[in-house]
Amino acid sequence: SSELTQDPAVSVALGQTVRITCQGDSLRSYYASWYQQKPGQAPVLVIYGKNNRPSGIPDRFSGSSSGNTASLTITGAQAEDEADYYCNSRDSSAVKVFGGGTKLTVL
Amino acid sequence: QLQLQESGPGLVKPSETLSLTCTVSGGSISSSSYYWGWIRQPPGKGLEWIGSIYYSGSTYYNPSLKSRVTISVDTSKNQFSLKLSSVTAADTAVYYCARRVVVTATSEAFDIWGQGTMVTVSS
Numbered sequence: 001s002s003e004l005t006q007d008p009a010v011s012v013a014l015g016q017t018v019r020i021t022c023q024g025d026s027l028r029s030y031y032a033s034w035y036q037q038k039p040g041q042a043p044v045l046v047i048y049g050k051n052n053r054p055s056g057i058p059d060r061f062s063g064s065s066s067g068n069t070a071s072l073t074i075t076g077a078q079a080e081d082e083a084d085y086y087c088n089s090r091d092s093s094a095v096k097v098f099g100g101g102t103k104l105t106v107l
Numbered sequence: 108q109l110q111l112q113e114s115g116p117g118l119v120k121p122s123e124t125l126s127l128t129c130t131v132s133g134g135s136i137s138s139s140s141y142y143w144g145w146i147r148q149p150p151g152k153g154l155e156w157i158g159s160i161y162y163s164g165s166t167y168y169n170p171s172l173k174s175r176v177t178i179s180v181d182t183s184k185n186q187f188s189l190k191l192s193s194v195t196a197a198d199t200a201v202y203y204c205a206r207r208v209v210v211t212a213t214s215e216a217f218d219i220w221g222q223g224t225m226v227t228v229s230s
Contacts, residue, residue: 033216035154042203042223043154048216086154090215094167096144096156096207 002026002091004099011105012077020072020102022087032070032087034063037101043086047072074104082106109134111204111221119198119228125191129204129221136185137162142207144217145178145189147200155200159207160187194228201225 004024012018022032031050035043045054047063060075070089074081087099115127129143136143144159158168160178168176172191180187191198202224205217 029213031214033214035217037154042220043217044220045216045218048218049210049214052210054218088154088156088217094159095170096159096167096215098146098154098156101153 002089002095002097004032004087004089004097006085006087006099006102008100009103009105011107012074013107014079015076017073017075018077018104020074020085020104022070022072022089022099023068024089024097024099025068026089026091026097027065027068027070029092030089031065032063032089034061034070034072035086035088036081037084037086046085077104077106079106109206109219111206111219113202113204113221113224115224115226117225117227119194119226120230121195121228122193125189125194125198125226125228127189127202127204127224127226129187129189131185131187131206136180136187137182140209142167142209143180143187144205144207146203146205146217147198148203148223149197149200157189157191157202196228199226199228 033048037043051063062073085102110132112130119125142159145157158178160166175192177190204221206219208218
């Protein structure tokens with residue numbers, strides 16, 4: 001079965017750059033999408049495709065992919081970026097899978 | 108703009124069937140390039156995809172839940188629904204409905220989400 005692996009927790013100093021990664025075999029064929037979730041709220045799409053941001057998402061959020069790894073980079077992290085981040089992709093059978101999530105702490 | 112709203116019982120007894128409906132407003136559920144999906148999140152845990160449906164009725168299910176899940180669509184009401192049978196306490200979760208956009212053959216995303224509804228399985 002398809003699996004996506006994320007680091008459980010990552011921290012970053014205010015204003016610095018942080019990269020959150022997602023690994024899985026399906027990422028060799030399909031792009032990941034990334035979601036930000038704050039406590040008590042529904043997830044919000046922040047990055048999809050090669051490196052696309054939905055309207056309203058700050059340009060400090062960017063995405064990249066290489067081999068079996070997708071990355072979400074926040075350049076100049078802000079206090080409001082503290083949240084859980086999930087990657088998501090699909091496999092060849094159209095089964096969707098989420099990574100386990102990464103808790104981002106902004107110090 | 109397009110909005111999704113989940114509705115259904117907040118409490119379900121063990122062994123019974125969980126039933127939820129997602130109402131789409133501000134747009135048509137019959138739009139091409141979009142699928143409609145259900146995702147759940149147990150308390151304190153991560154997201155789990157349950158399944159998706161196209162307006163034509165084509166469905167895709169999480170293999171781990173496939174034997175218990177049915178997703179259906181009612182285009183006349185602009186709604187899609189989830190039924191999960193034989194529930195246990197492990198099915199206690201916030202259930203979200205979401206729109207899945209197919210950008211290219213290799214790029215998809217859940218771009219619009221409902222607010223979520225908490226369902227507790229307990230006697």
